[in-house]
Amino acid sequence: MKRFRFPHFLALILGLAFLYIPILVLIVYSFNASRLVTVWGGFSLRWYAALFNNQPLMDAAWLSLRIALVSASVATLLGTLAALALARFGRFTGRTWLAGMIAAPLVMPEVIIGLALLLLFVGLEAGRGFWTIAIAHVTLSTCFATVVIQSRLVTFDRSLEEAAEDLGAPPWRAFLAITLPIIAPAIAAAWMLAFTLSLDDLVLASFASGPGATTLPMRLYSAVRLGVTPEVNAASTILIALVALIVVSASLMVKKNLLDTRR
């Protein structure tokens, strides 16, 4: 352990405060009894109750969940395949291109991805709604899934698969019986990451959605423009809790998986 030093501790506190005080305020005011956002009127769960009676908000939440489920599953599948190609197939022609193209959405401004997708959907005359949002989210989260799974595959001992083949398992069965169960935690982590990315995305959804398809972040955003109500605070708090839960369990999974491989 490093020796405790006051300036370091102060810097840590200030940093954390800078990052988390706004969120903390939001959470605290979601339990506010008063209708006024800036005045504390005692503890209450009334806004959570109101939330569940707010049909448009609940519809938006349900839509977001469905999109997140679909897009996370597709992105994880594609990410697994891409990661396998990058980690396994050696130096095939176009490997650098594939690696670059997959990583590009990590750094590309979301507005540009959103705009490009919008132009594509309009050009294809695709009816915008659930599926276009889901596709947009797959575009974004596939790269994150790929990175998570690839980093696991890099440390994966190839001789495990070779041993399975040596013992009589054809390559596909060696993959299903040995590789897949061992990298499963990384795949699960990738899925969770993709799920949260989809759940809290506003920019891509705004571009890719059409009439009648409003996701939860879009609904919250438009509600805030009409004035912040404690109801929005409550919805946000639930969203934060959900995302935090998923991110923490995903990182725990990756960590445990890494520890297992080091043993």
Next chain:
Amino acid sequence: MAKKSLGNIRRSFAPWTDPAAKPLVTFERVTKRFGAVSAVEDLSLAIHAGEFFALLGPSGCGKTTLMRMLAGFETPDSGRILLDGVDLAGIPPHRRPTNMMFQSYALFPHMSVEANIAFGLRQEGMAKADIAARVAEMLALARLEGFAKRRPDQLSGGQRQRVALARALAKRPKVLLLDEPLGALDRKLREETQYELMDLQSELGMTFLMVTHDQDEAMVMADRIAVMERGRIAQVAPPEEIYEKPASRYVAEFVGDINIFEGAIAAIAGDIITVESPVCGTILLDEEDVSLPAGARVFVAVRPEKIVISHDEPALSANKVSGEVWDIGYLGDYTMVQVKIGGEGGPLIKVALANHARRAERPIAWEDQVWLSWEIEAGILLGGEA
């Protein structure tokens, strides 16, 4: 006479000396390149059924590549590999009747010891009851009876090694491939395991092909050793012959300690060769069938344990040299003395003195002027390549 006594070593198992014997594994002019680097170069080798065969060489000499080609993980660029008369070309690893024990053991971490051993049998579609019986047999063979339900990470290194061995043996392969089988064990355990492996091999009558960089391991366990040098075979012979009659300077220096003197052949009289060396004068050797002419530049190699050290000049006309004791390394079972010839800047000669008695007194001390000498049979004549 050196090589005659060598030929007299009693050997009950030597199929490679029988020209009519059909080898189990044959490598025929096999070449494998990785990019511009050739890992195995035009290599031919025959391994007989029931042999414990070792591929010995430094890292990067191609020994592992050769084994992986037999297992099917690498494809030769040219040449053929035959197993039991069948050309293995085009047969994928999972259909080859070989099994491999991996250097890292490659135990499946998410399966119990039992499931690891049963994995290969399940791939064959063996009946459940038969699998259970075979697994029990393998657990007993590897002395792992109480550990069937454990996961690999709940085992010690030695136990993991035995699981890997049991798993590779479970399918009763025609050839068992061992990739540095003892590399991950500590010294004490390694010595025990060596003899266990040898017993197991003769008990099962199976053919073992081992890759190792450890000469002691190869010497102790193998019936025959192939010493490899940059993708080629430098010598294939039983351990005694590799040690006592190395085919080249490379083999002599790779296996065991050795002193090498440069010189030129002065005379050849039947089996007795006279070599004049600038460092230690006249050297007499006893070698058959020397094809080199008088005057040829040669190397004479002498093993440290075959050199006698004394304070008085020995009554010999040749094979003797005087020098100063430079270093004494006490190793318990023997003492390695380094003697400097010809004063400052001269070569060092290693002499191994067996410590027969538990005496503290040292007959030889630092800076002593001593004489070194050896028998005619001790010297090995090596061709004069650089």
